[in-house]
Amino acid sequence: MAASAQAQAIWVGTRKGLFVVRRNASGWTLGAPHFPGEPVTQLAFDPSSGACYAALRLGHFGVKLWKSADGVGTWQQVSAPAFPPKPVEGEWKDDATPWTVDMVWALEAGPGTLWAGCLPAGLFKSADGGASWQLVDSLWLRPERKEWLGGGYDHPGIHSILVDPRNGNHLTVAVSCGGVWQTRDAGTTWTNTSNGMVADFMPPERREDPNIQDVHRVAQCAADPDVLWAQHHGGLYRSDDGALNWLRLAAPAISEFGFAVAAHPTDPARAWFVPAHSDAERVGGRASRRDPGP
Amino acid sequence: MPTVEFASALTRHVACAPQSVDAATLREALANAFRAAPALQGYVLDEQGAVRKHVAVFVNARMISDRSRLDIALQPGDNVLVIQALTGG
Numbered sequence: 001m002a003a004s005a006q007a008q009a010i011w012v013g014t015r016k017g018l019f020v021v022r023r024n025a026s027g028w029t030l031g032a033p034h035f036p037g038e039p040v041t042q043l044a045f046d047p048s049s050g051a052c053y054a055a056l057r058l059g060h061f062g063v064k065l066w067k068s069a070d071g072v073g074t075w076q077q078v079s080a081p082a083f084p085p086k087p088v089e090g091e092w093k094d095d096a097t098p099w100t101v102d103m104v105w106a107l108e109a110g111p112g113t114l115w116a117g118c119l120p121a122g123l124f125k126s127a128d129g130g131a132s133w134q135l136v137d138s139l140w141l142r143p144e145r146k147e148w149l150g151g152g153y154d155h156p157g158i159h160s161i162l163v164d165p166r167n168g169n170h171l172t173v174a175v176s177c178g179g180v181w182q183t184r185d186a187g188t189t190w191t192n193t194s195n196g197m198v199a200d201f202m203p204p205e206r207r208e209d210p211n212i213q214d215v216h217r218v219a220q221c222a223a224d225p226d227v228l229w230a231q232h233h234g235g236l237y238r239s240d241d242g243a244l245n246w247l248r249l250a251a252p253a254i255s256e257f258g259f260a261v262a263a264h265p266t267d268p269a270r271a272w273f274v275p276a277h278s279d280a281e282r283v284g285g286r287a288s289r290r291d292p293g294p
Numbered sequence: 295m296p297t298v299e300f301a302s303a304l305t306r307h308v309a310c311a312p313q314s315v316d317a318a319t320l321r322e323a324l325a326n327a328f329r330a331a332p333a334l335q336g337y338v339l340d341e342q343g344a345v346r347k348h349v350a351v352f353v354n355a356r357m358i359s360d361r362s363r364l365d366i367a368l369q370p371g372d373n374v375l376v377i378q379a380l381t382g383g
Contacts, residue, residue, distance in 0.1 A: 060348035060378045061307065061337040077333065082341035100340040 013040035046109035055104035078130035110163035117158030148178035196246035224268035303378035321364035
């Protein structure tokens with residue numbers, strides 16, 4: 001789901017198409033869907049070009065990416081992220097993770113670069129508006145990836161990409177289950193920054209291992225990008241130092257289990273979570289969080 | 295020459311008429327057929343060159359069993375049909 005920059009509109013990607021909800025004088029109006037009947041997993045607006053991108057996960061025919069250069073819905077299919085041929089020799093020839101993109105799980109536009117996080121957990125970049133994509137080898141080929149786990153899916157995936165509005169070379173990505181990773185050189189080198197997170201469900205010796213943290217979603221305050229919020233499999237977290245350290249927050253009334261989190265764009269002390277009843281009973285409500293203090 | 299035809303479930307995404315192609319194997323037949331509609335390849339094959347798991351390929355009405363081994367010999371007059379496998383609900 002994304003808020004459109006050019007109008008008061010909410011774009012909602014669903015398993016049955018991309019819906020636009022617009023506000024007018026009489027309230028909110030639901031329009032006809034784009035890509036009717038098709039699963040739309042991600043949507044991204046590129047403010048520098050005015051283009052809009054929609055990622056589809058066709059049940060039979062794979063991942064597709066569509067682009068609207070005018071940002072209003074005249075769509076053209078462009079290239080979708082794709083892995084290079086899987087090595088037939090060397091360290092990765094027996095990689096248990098398939099080298100085929102199953103879903104675009106995160107899609108973000110930075111200055112001059114479009115980033116896609118996928119399931120399995122490949123990070124891809126495009127410098128030509130989706131005409132071509134390159135796998136970010138520096139993350140995909142890290143030995144730590146062999147320790148990553150699938151969460152709700154069979155394989156680990158990248159579901160959150162945060163481009164620092166102050167520096168487009170600084171990215172924060174999150175992996176379920178593989179923790180939070182950051183680069184400050186546009187993807188040349190990476191550091192796991194999951195300090196403070198605890199995976200309660202893991203064996204005691206591994207609970208604080210940064211490389212197996214099951215982060216469900218990370219959000220960043222646009223006005224204060226050093227403030228980040230995370231919905232983790234086992235709790236709500238906040239960081240005040242650019243994700244170097246994470247503080248576990250007190251559980252809200254329903255539970256501290258959930259998936260979604262949205263950061264307030266200007267108030268670094270406020271975020272919204274959607275906690276479920278529990279891991280085993282994934283229904284629930286919503287919670288607004290204001291930290292520190294009420 | 296073998297013929298290659300894609301079912302309407304595929305050609306509604308990327309138009310591609312039935313065609314005769316010069317090919318000695320199934321892999322060659324598909325590759326040559328995709329020349330007429332390059333965008334169709336990504337709908338039928340994944341990036342490793344295997345038939346997508348919810349797509350089925352038939353040679354003379356017999357479904358191939360191994361999605362990765364497409365080096366099946368074809369004879370002139372063989373018919374290749376690619377369909378959307380009816381999986382899920």
